[in-house]
Amino acid sequence: MNLAPLRSLDEDPSQFAYLVTNNQSGLLGRPVSMASIGLDVFLFDFSYKQFKITNAVIHLINSMLVGWLSFLLFSWFSVSKKYSLLLALCTTVFWLILPIHVSTVMYPVQRMAQLSTIFVLLGLTLYGAGRTLLLHKGRSRAGIVLILTALLVCLPLGLFSKENAILLLPLMFLIEITFFRNDPSVSGRRIRVAWTAGAFISVIFLAIFWTQIVSYINADYRDRLPYQSLLTQSRILFSYLQEIVFPSNSRFGYFHDDIAVSESLFEPIQTLYAVLAVVIILAISIYGVLLRRSIVAFGILFFFIAHALESSILPLELYFEHRNYLPSVGVVIALVASGYFISKKINSEPLVAFFFIGFLAITAFISVERNIIWNSPDVGIALSELNHPDSPRSIAAFAIFQAEAGFYESSLRNLARIQELSPSLYAAVEVQKLYATCVNRFPITEKDVSFFNRKFSVGSSQYFNQGLSSLTVAFESGRCATFEPSALVALSRSFLGNPMVPASTHKRMGELMLAGNERLRGIEHLMLAWRAERLDVRSSILLFELLLSHEQYDRAEVMIKKLDAAVDESGVDSWEAVYSQAKGYLQSVR
Structure with missing residues (x-):
């Protein structure tokens, strides 16, 4: 229903502005995404093949941004430049070939999720690069420009691609508290004051509009209650993790509306185990970030934060593979970092490299299989x-x-x-x-x-x-x-x-x-x-x-x-x- 109206652009290009600004997807209409797909129609006519080619190009761009962000993260963790580049390359390749991304790239309309991810990743890298510059005397002005670009350019463009780009803000905050909370500079203190003020304003906003927000959420529910959605998502998150880390084509599919709703904490009993596991993992990860500045804990929290909107009490469908397009970045960073630390611990880098390359080969093979299925x-x-x-x-x-x-x-x-x-x-x-x-x-x-x-x-x-x-x-x-x-x-x-x-x-x-x-x-x-x-x-x-x-x-x-x-x-x-x-x-x- 999002793509069909664009067919008329072949006959009447003057409708471009109307079709871009009158889409009904999401709260904001997602005009940036619609403009992108509309440009495909302008340049190449209405072609699903071309939509997918453009999606594949965007996927490559996103993989490069994943590499840039992970390079910054490993550098902040005091990993040498040589190893930071190597680990960033591993993260890029691993994320690029994940089988769970096939559906995101092959569904033309998921351009929305891809473009949102571009601006979130770009915003995070600009914020991180800006914070790094603020640590160096004489570079504060350039650092502030990068941070403001992330907030005033990347955030709006992301929101007008898909609304979950709002998660750029909590992900920025995660970078701040993990790597820069001890920044003694004047600029660092000002940024911490800005974050505190932003959090305070957000709480006031929620308090004022809480009734309307709850009414909106409850209005669209039909077959379940909001808390049942949240309980069900605790189980689904582990299903997502399984598809990212141990992918199998028998679990993938076009539709996932066979997920049983968690009626309560004990029905099914797996809900209790999932909720306890989520609470324990979050507690350990928060401890790792705050007290140990752990990059593995950072990656885990990245995954949960990036799922915080679509895997919540919002009245959305329960399960979609494309929802992992951004959250999977955190999982891959955590896995690559874990491999690095294991190699240091056992003092056997070739052995870890062997297992990692083998894992990549299996993942690539499953992705190829998944693409063949999509082609038939x-x-x-x-x-x-x-x-x-x-x-x-x-x-x-x-x-x-x-x-x-x-x-x-x-x-x-x-x-x-x-x-x-x-x-x-x-x-x-x-x-x-x-x-x-x-x-x-x-x-x-x-x-x-x-x-x-x-x-x-x-x-x-x-x-x-x-x-x-x-x-x-x-x-x-x-x-x-x-x-x-x-x-x-x-x-x-x-x-x-x-x-x-x-x-x-x-x-x-x-x-x-x-x-x-x-x-x-x-x-x-x-x-x-x-x-x-x-x-x-x-x-x-x-x-x-x-x-x-x-x-x-x-x-x-x-x-x-x-x-x-x-x-x-x-x-x-x-x-x-x-x-x-x-x-x-x-x-x-x-």
């Missing part, structure tokens, strides 16, 4: 279902693949399996059954859509809406010619009569009705979405034109004021002529 989508879908047999999304992807390949009965059996595993997805699977029937050219009558006559619940609207979008694409491509018009009308009627259907679903239903040439029905659904402010400016103007073409002038009148303001604020140059013409027509009707 059908194989990937089948393996995802095989490795995650309780994942509704993996089963659904496999079932849709079967339907499109002509294995209709097998597809229906797998879709029914989802309904048994996850009753909340029952209605969404009924939509997918319609799609499977449709693409296999079987007739769809009113009887086939009778399920929707009852007061059904959409469940996960994103999952449900995805099924409606697939149906829309099938209609537009002519693959749903057997869907009888009376059945389409009956489907629309049942949705319009169900108060439990959210506005976002009415938007998708409107698009489906238009694709099925039921324009009046489409208008009704889109009007419901528009009243709930779920239509963007472009979609609203299209709806406005639809109303005029069907002589629904009263409704068009109602839209005018809001559309005038929306068009003025959005700067959608490519739609101004269309909108002006439509307004002129409405004026002539008056």
Whole structure:
């Protein structure tokens, strides 16, 4: 849904500014990420291959920043320049080839996570380099410039790439307390005062807006409570660590919605063990940072801090591999540092190097395997279902693949399996059954859509809406010619009569009705979405034109004021002529 609107840039480049600034991802819209992907479309047309090539280039840049940061860290720990360079090189290569990063690079839309990481890593290196300069007399001005660049340039750019870039601040603080808290200079004392003031302001901000924050968090929860998410994340963090340190292609997959939610501290009992382990690890690491200035402890705390936003009580999906793109930096630094200290302890650098090179070779082999799987989508879908047999999304992807390949009965059996595993997805699977029937050219009558006559619940609207979008694409491509018009009308009627259907679903239903040439029905659904402010400016103007073409002038009148303001604020140059013409027509009707 983030990439699809960019297809229109091929035909109308003037929409670039609108598409960049009107994305609905996150709280800030992520315009830097959208601009980056939009530039790919400008330069190379809409090409998923090109998106992935650019992602791979960004991954290389990030690996270099990882090397730069780790070089600074080892230097601050008083490791010689020769060994600091060697350890930084090991850290760079190790992080570069981690199998868990394959999905981040291969999903074009994860450009957002990659760009956020670029600016966080750059911000950390600039901050660290600036703090180093402050320790040297006569270099304080240059040091302050680097620190301010990190705060005033890297932080905003990171936030407008993806909001988890806010973690740049606590990670900077981690560098400060680990390596520079004993800085006796005037600049060092001023920076510590600034950190204290910042922490105080943050506490006041949280206290003032605490009620609104809690309300926002609770509002989006459906199938679990916030504390249950936090308990579940304690188990998931160790799963992430396992995939970073001991990767296996049998654990990777496109979807991870088969994670059991921790109902309480003791259910399942692994939750208790995970929570205790997290508490103990954090306590030991904080001790190591504060009293021993341990770089291993630094890496461990880096991992937990970098997960603090997405692996928390926020109402997000429980598990994604790409969430480790930044946190894995800390794990790799801790592992490389541990290898260095072990080699010093046992006085056998060749032995440690042998094990390290062997470990890198195994990791590289698994990454190559993972890339081969990504290059064969059908194989990937089948393996995802095989490795995650309780994942509704993996089963659904496999079932849709079967339907499109002509294995209709097998597809229906797998879709029914989802309904048994996850009753909340029952209605969404009924939509997918319609799609499977449709693409296999079987007739769809009113009887086939009778399920929707009852007061059904959409469940996960994103999952449900995805099924409606697939149906829309099938209609537009002519693959749903057997869907009888009376059945389409009956489907629309049942949705319009169900108060439990959210506005976002009415938007998708409107698009489906238009694709099925039921324009009046489409208008009704889109009007419901528009009243709930779920239509963007472009979609609203299209709806406005639809109303005029069907002589629904009263409704068009109602839209005018809001559309005038929306068009003025959005700067959608490519739609101004269309909108002006439509307004002129409405004026002539008056």
